[in-house]
Amino acid sequence: MYEDFASTLAATMWTDFDETPEREGPTAEITDIDSFVIDGNFPWTIITLETDQGVTGIGEAYPSPGVHEIVTDYLRPVLVGENPLDVERLYNLMRESLSGRGSQWGVGTIAISGVEIALWDAAGKILDQPIYQLLGGKTRDEVRVYADCHAGEAMVSSAEEGQEETTYEPEAYARAARLAVEDGFDAVKFDLDVPSGRDIDTLSRHFDPPEIEHKRSVVEAVTEEVGDDAEVAVDLHWNFSPETAERLCEAIEPYDLAWVEDPLPPENTDAMRELKRSTNVTLLTGENRYGRHGFRDLIEEQAVDFLAPDVPKTGGIAETKKIADMAEAYYQALIPHNIGSPVATVATAHVGATVPNFVALEYHAREVPWWDDLVARDDPLIQNGRLTVPDGPGLGIELDWDVVDEHRKTRS
Structure with a gap:
């Protein structure tokens, strides 16, 4: 139910965020997103972002209840199939897809933050460049x-x-x-x-x-x-x-x-x-x-x-x-x-x-x-x-x- 809702919402929103721009450079596709927790002195919430290039982007979200559900039920159906190199566009797409559900502050923003870091890691690996570059x-x-x-x-x-x-x-x-x-x-x-x-x-x-x-x-x-x-x-x-x-x-x-x-x-x-x-x-x-x-x-x-x-x-x-x-x-x-x-x-x-x-x-x-x-x-x-x-x-x-x-x- 959540996946159908998120997909429908993304499809009816801002088309400039939803449509991948044409490009001649490298492209890739997100195939899956998930999360898990490392039991440290805080529950470190790690995000994994898989691509069709065999590259896995790693991110981390601030410890917070509900991050996994937001990542898998709301953000995964919005981002799967998208190009991970379009970090800025996908950041705005995530915010729009969670509009009214905490994309401006709170756990929604926390989940988006973890995925954004994973996007940068994946993009850097695909382009063979460090994030700072x-x-x-x-x-x-x-x-x-x-x-x-x-x-x-x-x-x-x-x-x-x-x-x-x-x-x-x-x-x-x-x-x-x-x-x-x-x-x-x-x-x-x-x-x-x-x-x-x-x-x-x-x-x-x-x-x-x-x-x-x-x-x-x-x-x-x-x-x-x-x-x-x-x-x-x-x-x-x-x-x-x-x-x-x-x-x-x-x-x-x-x-x-x-x-x-x-x-x-x-x-x-x-x-x-x-x-x-x-x-x-x-x-x-x-x-x-x-x-x-x-x-x-x-x-x-x-x-x-x-x-x-x-x-x-x-x-x-x-x-x-x-x-x-x-x-x-x-x-x-x-x-x-x-x-x-x-x-x-x-x-x-x-x-x-x-x-x-x-x-x-x-x-x-x-x-x-x-x-x-x-x-x-x-x-x-x-x-x-x-x-x-x-x-x-x-x-x-x-x-x-x-x-x-x-x-x-x-x-x-």
Whole structure:
């Protein structure tokens, strides 16, 4: 039923999207699209796109319920038979086919993002070119990577075995920061919206002075530990009211943080702009925004210093590049959010290679020892806090399917 509906919808919509343009160059045809989940520290949702050229494009969608159903029931019947080289046209076709069903934001956009990445990978393999070349070429050979050290149990589990720090005490954060620096990272981030051991009402988003002091002490411990060896950032996960966020920012201002991430809920650009005007810390947000239209007001209002689109969530590779291009006009830079597998990470690195206003890429899986094993290569992707952008066709990486099968989640 879903396939009949999607096919009928696509057939009755914009003909310029539906009709493959005539061309003399290489052509190909999409024969199937599917998805599966790797059970990592997040459910990494991998998209596979098959073609009649024997090429399989690999993508990744942000972890979200319903992605598989959208990909197979709605997008597969729309895209099978189409030319995977027409990435831009097919991106718009997918958005139109899901019009009114989340193609502007939410899970619909997430599913489209994963397929878009797979389209770029397939197109690069067919044309024997890396994605960055198809996007206009490189501005840099490698991208800087920062280590998300999390908080609590996730932070401690990525540290050396045998460490017995109390989970949310400043000393635990300082130890984790030092270990990340020893691993070669010159930028680290921690969650600061964490328990202090006191019983408080977090729903109010208002924190009293002892709570603010706990957060300040964590920042002090980390920055004193790493000194000039690394920049330090913190993530607040939208859990503070404007007045509390302002007081917290004032408390941690002396520590010269690289950025304070998501201090306010994501919906209100005006509130974020006012916070930026009232504080002297560097602000970052964007992981819960979708597409260039979702970033427009943040950019035009210059409501933050750095933008954090998530490539497998916000629309894919080309859409993130368009966000970067918009931001460049306002002298803003990108520090993309990334909690994905090597597929999402490398896809984001290709964007970072092609735009000048790219600062760093998040790495969120230090506690997953087999993360690098997912890729069929000898050397780790990330070395000394840098990721050299692969020069092979498409994404430039291939999955090790034996390792994938070992960690593949069975669909219930």
